Amino acid sequence: EVQLAESGGDLVKPGGSLRLSCAASGFTFTNAWMSWVRQTPGRGLEWLGRIKTKTKNDGGTTDYAAPVKGRFTISRDDSKNTLYLQMNNLKSEDSAVYYCTLLRAYNFGAWGQGTLVTVSS
Amino acid sequence: EIVLTQSPGTLSLSPGERATLSCRASQSVSSSYLAWYQQKPGQAPRLLIYGASSRATGIPDRFSGSGSGTDFTLTINRLEPEDFAVYYCQQYGSSPLYSFGQGTKLEIK
16 A cells, blocks of 8 residues: 655744655655645645656656745655655745655655645744 | 636535536646546545546546546536545646646535
8 A cells, every 4th residue: 555654844934944754655666756745725736846766767857846946855765765855945835734745647646644834933 | 837727616415416527727638637636624635537537546436537628527426425525636747747726625515
């Protein structure tokens, strides 16, 4: 069974940084494209970015949505089956529930339970 | 940028009835790239339909998807109490790479 477990959500001040982690199990993490999605009551579900595998063809390439490009970085540690989201220069509008997802072709095949990030002074 | 607009915003039905949810795209979307999700309170979304009409693993056959181009539909036959939730459509392929509709809330009448 695919399991994704996010951690690291917290209350952080504007301009601060935070790193989220996602522990994956139940599938071959090394072969998986992974992604982060966030959700707010006002903006709904918002894709943030994805990371491909580290194979020769995929090269661990990352892609980001415009609102977070340059501030957020997705990385992976295949030895630990763990996905990361490094968030810098956080803004109030980054307050959301953050989900780690397993990308399945063109959609999000599995989701973690989410972790809450609150950006407030 | 492709915008997905879901209607209605809220749908009130009784168990046993049929639900028809709409997702309209501002530009044509390949059927291969259209998916539907179900989200219950306090839970993460769950993939229901991918490729516009293929059910994900473990999804009951009362859920079906159809459509092409700019108009897609999620149909739920013989509503069960556990089907009352929020439903989202999602597309892949145009900036942003992945985007979601705003959701339709299916509530018990």
